[in-house]
Each structure stands twice: as structure tokens, then as C-alpha cells.
Amino acid sequence: MTVLGSYARINPYDVSHVSFIVTDLLIPSVTFTTIIACTTITGIQLQQIGKTRKSMTSDKNISNKEKKVAVMLVVVSVIFIACLAPTSATLSTVGFVPGMSVYGEYFDVALLLYEMSFLTETLSSSVNVLVYYRMSSKYKSTLKSMF
Numbered sequence: 001m002t003v004l005g006s007y008a009r010i011n012p013y014d015v016s017h018v019s020f021i022v023t024d025l026l027i028p029s030v031t032f033t034t035i036i037a038c039t040t041i042t043g044i045q046l047q048q049i050g051k052t053r054k055s056m057t058s059d060k061n062i063s064n065k066e067k068k069v070a071v072m073l074v075v076v077s078v079i080f081i082a083c084l085a086p087t088s089a090t091l092s093t094v095g096f097v098p099g100m101s102v103y104g105e106y107f108d109v110a111l112l113l114y115e116m117s118f119l120t121e122t123l124s125s126s127v128n129v130l131v132y133y134r135m136s137s138k139y140k141s142t143l144k145s146m147f
Contacts, residue, residue: 020101024091032081032088039077046070072135076128083124087117 050066090113099106132139 020091020095024088024095028084028088028091032084035077035081039073042073043070046073068135072131075131075135079127079131080124083120083127086113086120090114090117 046066046069050063053063090110093113094100094110097106098104100110101107104110133143
């Protein structure tokens with residue numbers, strides 16, 4: 001039998017506080033920054049590709065498909081960030097407000113906020129299907145062929 005975990009003999013609050021700072025503040029911040037940076041870089045590259053195609057062809061308009069891809073990328077990223085922000089805010093609050101930690105008097109409030117945050121994450125996943133269906137003709141045709 002393998003048991004994984006951590007054990008602090010002196011002061012368990014010190015260990016959990018450091019853990020909360022790393023897992024609840026640092027990791028979500030890095031995730032949001034990475035998503036924003038990747039979305040921005042991809043959007044800029046899509047614009048550059050569109051400009052390159054525009055200069056190489058006689059058609060000076062960016063294709064509707066390219067515009068839809070860029071818009072879909074931004075919409076999905078914004079939905080993800082907006083729906084994950086409550087979770088990050090809750091985790092950060094638990095890390096910084098001692099009363100909301102596992103050992104605190106307001107931990108029930110933190111649990112309620114966690115549950116509400118899980119609902120927003122579920123909402124993000126559910127809405128993405130609708131965004132893909134609305135904005136991607138290939139996704140729509142594949143989905144229709146499955147049912």
C-alpha cells in the first residue's frame with residue numbers, strides 16, 4: 001500500500017499557507033498569463049498571415065474563414081478566463097485571508113465559493129460547445145453527422 005501526502009510536525013499552518021500561495025496564486029496567475037500571451041501571439045500571427053495572403057493575391061479582402069477563426073479563438077479564451085477567474089479569486093482569498101483557510105472560521109464561505117466556481121467552470125465547457133457550433137461550419141457538419 002502506497003500513501004502519498006505531507007506531514008508537518010511543528011506548525012501545519014505554515015506548510016499549508018506556503019502550499020496555498022504556490023498552488024492557488026502562482027499557478028493560476030501563470031495559467032492566465034500564458035493563455036493571454038498565446039491568444040495574443042496567435043491573433044497577431046493570424047493577422048500577419050492574412051496580410052501576407054492579401055499582398056500575394058488579387059483579392060484584397062481577408063477571408064471570412066480567417067476572421068471567424070480569429071474571433072472564435074478570442075471568444076473561447078475570454079469565456080475561459082472569465083469563467084475561471086472566480087476560482088482563482090477564491091483560491092487567492094483562501095491563501096491570504098486566514099479566516100477562510102481550512103483551519104479558519106469562515107471556511108464554510110470558502111466551500112460555498114468553491115462550489116459556485118465549479119459551476120462557472122462547467123458553464124465555460126458547456127458554452128464552448130455552442131461557440132464552436134455557431135462559428136465553425138466543420139464542427140457543425142461533423143456534429144450533425146454524428147447524430
